Amino acid sequence: MNDSSTGQHRREHWRLNPAIDFLNHGSFGATPTVVLDAQRRFRDAMESDPIEFLAPERELLPKLDRVREVIAQRVNADARDIAWVRNATDGVNAVVQSFPLKPGDNVVVTDHGYNACSNAVRYAAERCGAEVRVAEIPFPIASPDEVVDAIERAIDDATRLLLIDHVTSPTGLVFPIEAIADVARRRGVRVHVDGAHAPGMLAIDLPRLGVDYYTANHHKWLCAPKTSGFLWVKPELQAQVRPTVISHAANRAIDGRSRFLSEFDWTGTFDPSPLLAVPAAIEFLDSLYPGGLAELMQSNHRLALQSRDRLCEALEIAPPAPDSMLGSLVALPLPASDAPLQQILRDQHGFEFPIYPGPKPDTRLMRVSLQAYNDVDQIDRLADLLPKLLP
Numbered sequence: 001m002n003d004s005s006t007g008q009h010r011r012e013h014w015r016l017n018p019a020i021d022f023l024n025h026g027s028f029g030a031t032p033t034v035v036l037d038a039q040r041r042f043r044d045a046m047e048s049d050p051i052e053f054l055a056p057e058r059e060l061l062p063k064l065d066r067v068r069e070v071i072a073q074r075v076n077a078d079a080r081d082i083a084w085v086r087n088a089t090d091g092v093n094a095v096v097q098s099f100p101l102k103p104g105d106n107v108v109v110t111d112h113g114y115n116a117c118s119n120a121v122r123y124a125a126e127r128c129g130a131e132v133r134v135a136e137i138p139f140p141i142a143s144p145d146e147v148v149d150a151i152e153r154a155i156d157d158a159t160r161l162l163l164i165d166h167v168t169s170p171t172g173l174v175f176p177i178e179a180i181a182d183v184a185r186r187r188g189v190r191v192h193v194d195g196a197h198a199p200g201m202l203a204i205d206l207p208r209l210g211v212d213y214y215t216a217n218h219h220k221w222l223c224a225p226k227t228s229g230f231l232w233v234k235p236e237l238q239a240q241v242r243p244t245v246i247s248h249a250a251n252r253a254i255d256g257r258s259r260f261l262s263e264f265d266w267t268g269t270f271d272p273s274p275l276l277a278v279p280a281a282i283e284f285l286d287s288l289y290p291g292g293l294a295e296l297m298q299s300n301h302r303l304a305l306q307s308r309d310r311l312c313e314a315l316e317i318a319p320p321a322p323d324s325m326l327g328s329l330v331a332l333p334l335p336a337s338d339a340p341l342q343q344i345l346r347d348q349h350g351f352e353f354p355i356y357p358g359p360k361p362d363t364r365l366m367r368v369s370l371q372a373y374n375d376v377d378q379i380d381r382l383a384d385l386l387p388k389l390l391p
């Protein structure tokens with residue numbers, strides 16, 4: 001294994017505690033110093049003239065629109081179809097709470113879904129007398145077809161909506177969204193993708209995915225400041241989708257804009273600085289490699305595969321998923337044990353990454369994230385350590 005100094009070199013751009021081997025970018029992201037500086041400048045400008053900065057009709061809307069253009073260009077979408085949300089949980093809640101479910105309908109989620117978002121679906125379904133069906137997806141998994149098959153089996157004639165992760169939180173799998181959307185479309189089921197991890201990890205071409213709704217975070221793999229994400233909705237469905245907070249625009253759309261954009265642009269007084277700093281985050285990530293963000297994503301993916309191989313070797317297990325289903329998150333099964341392994345790794349060895357019950361009964365998983373500031377040297381040390389701590 002080589003190239004162990006580059007991640008360490010790039011780490012200088014982040015504020016991460018040098019005493020910790022931070023292998024958990026996936027949970028909340030981590031924001032580089034230049035991006036925090038950009039955010040601080042927006043905050044300073046806001047506090048120097050709050051009305052000029054925050055009144056939508058003065059400076060705010062043009063600023064929000066400029067960010068919208070930047071994101072739209074990255075995901076090959078029309079900027080008018082992109083609304084702002086605080087985070088993926090907010091975006092998923094907005095869609096499912098707005099969705100016209102009737103008694104007897106059902107919504108399909110998967111057992112690899114993010115708990116908060118599956119809860120949002122349960123809450124919305126319960127209030128309408130609808131049901132939630134859970135597609136059970138294998139893990140370990142041999143091919144993306146197994147995901148499509150499991151989802152197809154879970155859909156029935158009463159299914160109206162499918163909530164599916166682009167990159168799954170507990171298992172770090174990249175799901176085959178286009179193939180899933182094909183199946184759903186044939187069955188007349190709308191598809192909402194929870195892409196919390198996708199921007200900055202995967203190239204996203206929204207029109208190609210063929211889905212109806214797509215929610216994502218900027219604060220994870222795009223390294224933007226926390227509380228910033230987007231919700232893309234197909235134009236013909238936008239009139240139906242309302243934010244989780246109803247505000248002025250419910251009866252007063254802003255200067256000829258759609259109610260969709262007007263409502264999501266203002267859900268009450270908020271700090272727009274995390275969102276306004278998104279272009280600075282993209283610019284920074286683009287500057288890290290000659291090939292820009294595309295090369296960064298490839299490099300993280302390569303490091304993830306290398307890390308997966310090294311850790312599987314140390315754990316004496318086979319890779320639980322094919323290479324094509326990985327981005328820059330790696331989840332691996334661990335043997336059962338009562339020892340507080342995550343705490344021991346953090347407190348005694350300085351490693352930060354999550355260990356948690358897997359989606360299948362009596363399973364335990366560990367998940368490492370590989371971002372530009374990580375390197376294989378950290379994984380080598382972890383791989384040497386793990387067998388000594390496991391039963």
Ligand SMILES: Cc1ncc(COP(=O)(O)O)c(C=O)c1O
Nearest residue numbers: 027087088089114165169194196
């Ligand atoms: C798949 C998935 N969806 C949603 C979320 C929630 O993100 P947030 O807390 O930013 O809303 C996460 C967070 O890890 C996630 O992994």
